[in-house]
Amino acid sequence: MVMKHRRRVRIILDEVEDVRPSALLYMAAVIMTSRAAGGSKAVDGTYPRSRKVELLLQDAGFFRLLGVRHRVESPIRRFPLDWIPHLCGNKSEGARVEELERKIFGNTTSLAPAASSSIYVGVTEAMTNVTQHAYPIDENINPPWLRHRWWLTGHVNRLRQELLVIICDLGIGIPKTLSQKFSMAQIREWLSFLPSIDPRDADLIRAATILGETRTGKPNRGKGLKQMKGVIDQVGGGSLHVLSSYGDFTYSFPGRESIANLPEPLIGTLIEWRLPLSGLLSHDLGEPR
Amino acid sequence: MKKSIISVAQQFSRFPAGRVRTDGDFSGERFREEFIVPALVDQGRVSIELDGAAGYGSSFLEEAFGGLVRHNKFTEHELRERLTLVSKDQTLEHEIWSYIHDESERLGRK
Numbered sequence: 001m002v003m004k005h006r007r008r009v010r011i012i013l014d015e016v017e018d019v020r021p022s023a024l025l026y027m028a029a030v031i032m033t034s035r036a037a038g039g040s041k042a043v044d045g046t047y048p049r050s051r052k053v054e055l056l057l058q059d060a061g062f063f064r065l066l067g068v069r070h071r072v073e074s075p076i077r078r079f080p081l082d083w084i085p086h087l088c089g090n091k092s093e094g095a096r097v098e099e100l101e102r103k104i105f106g107n108t109t110s111l112a113p114a115a116s117s118s119i120y121v122g123v124t125e126a127m128t129n130v131t132q133h134a135y136p137i138d139e140n141i142n143p144p145w146l147r148h149r150w151w152l153t154g155h156v157n158r159l160r161q162e163l164l165v166i167i168c169d170l171g172i173g174i175p176k177t178l179s180q181k182f183s184m185a186q187i188r189e190w191l192s193f194l195p196s197i198d199p200r201d202a203d204l205i206r207a208a209t210i211l212g213e214t215r216t217g218k219p220n221r222g223k224g225l226k227q228m229k230g231v232i233d234q235v236g237g238g239s240l241h242v243l244s245s246y247g248d249f250t251y252s253f254p255g256r257e258s259i260a261n262l263p264e265p266l267i268g269t270l271i272e273w274r275l276p277l278s279g280l281l282s283h284d285l286g287e288p289r
Numbered sequence: 290m291k292k293s294i295i296s297v298a299q300q301f302s303r304f305p306a307g308r309v310r311t312d313g314d315f316s317g318e319r320f321r322e323e324f325i326v327p328a329l330v331d332q333g334r335v336s337i338e339l340d341g342a343a344g345y346g347s348s349f350l351e352e353a354f355g356g357l358v359r360h361n362k363f364t365e366h367e368l369r370e371r372l373t374l375v376s377k378d379q380t381l382e383h384e385i386w387s388y389i390h391d392e393s394e395r396l397g398r399k
Contacts, residue, residue, distance in 0.1 A: 121346045
């Protein structure tokens with residue numbers, strides 16, 4: 001609305017009773033981009049009536065990222081979720097990944113070194129995927145501020161004993177990226193599709209997660225999703241859920257894949273990466289701090 | 290022939306990430322151009338210590354090492370003679386040599 005019709009938008013959150021972390025991150029991305037295009041006053045909103053939702057928006061760092069005033073004093077940690085506060089960047093920034101690991105696991109809980117390295121690699125490769133592929137150099141990116149831009153959040157859920165990392169961008173999406181970089185014949189080969197079958201967007205996302213397992217005859221590029229999938233196998237649990245354009249792809253341990261088509265396209269890509277703490281920690285998290 | 294030792298974590302960054310310079314400050318392209326290539330040119334033999342960094346993504350490794358074949362015209366044979374990789378993680382060494390090998394095969398430059 002802001003970008004197409006140059007109109008101001010107010011987001012009414014009054015009636016919201018719950019919100020998925022990935023939806024929250026995506027909303028933050030859209031609001032920031034709309035403001036970059038239409039000015040800081042292009043989008044505003046109301047506080048949710050629900051205290052639970054307001055605290056969630058606050059704890060997740062949604063308000064802070066958007067420069068919205070906090071109304072409620074809140075502890076940084078609230079059982080069962082320890083949040084990775086919403087982050088936004090336009091580079092592959094390794095130091096921030098270690099910083100977020102420290103923030104959510106603290107100094108008293110030690111990640112197994114291999115797990116720490118796997119999280120680092122998974123997240124930095126996801127960032128690199130965005131900077132490399134999401135906003136092609138020959139595409140007109142509007143607003144220009146958006147180029148290479150990613151958003152990240154997540155949390156440790158002590159009840160479910162799980163780490164969730166969410167990363168999104170507002171680029172051209174995996175299906176379009178893949179179709180531009182590789183021939184349909186190559187993509188069909190990765191997917192073991194017959195020549196007459198046209199892959200859907202979800203199939204193209206699946207192809208992106210197996211890219212690099214076969215010899216492509218091209219420089220090795222875009223292996224971020226494959227590496228994230230590999231960590232799931234390595235730690236023996238978790239899932240990778242990717243939404244992009246009309247595609248909806250999920251990989252979950254052990255080796256289960258499911259695909260679906262979305263009724264409306266999602267601009268860009270949204271990735272949810274879940275890993276079990278049992279596979280990541282050198283000892284259990286124990287009682288809430 | 291002299292030998293140069295490069296510790297990624299101590300001399301470059303504990304946080305290597307990204308393929309090219311526009312991806313970030315500690316990209317594979319920057320490591321290759323500012324550290325590996327000058328050392329190979331000046332010293333002839335280079336030992337690269339990989340331990341101590343937070344981790345290595347495939348984009349960083351492929352650009353840093355596969356890029357030696359692609360951009361700097363080294364052959365796999367030359368690199369096997371002159372480049373030593375040091376790490377407790379042998380899969381990392383294997384991964385790096387696979388990038389060098391794949392790029393050599395692709396370009397027919399063995």
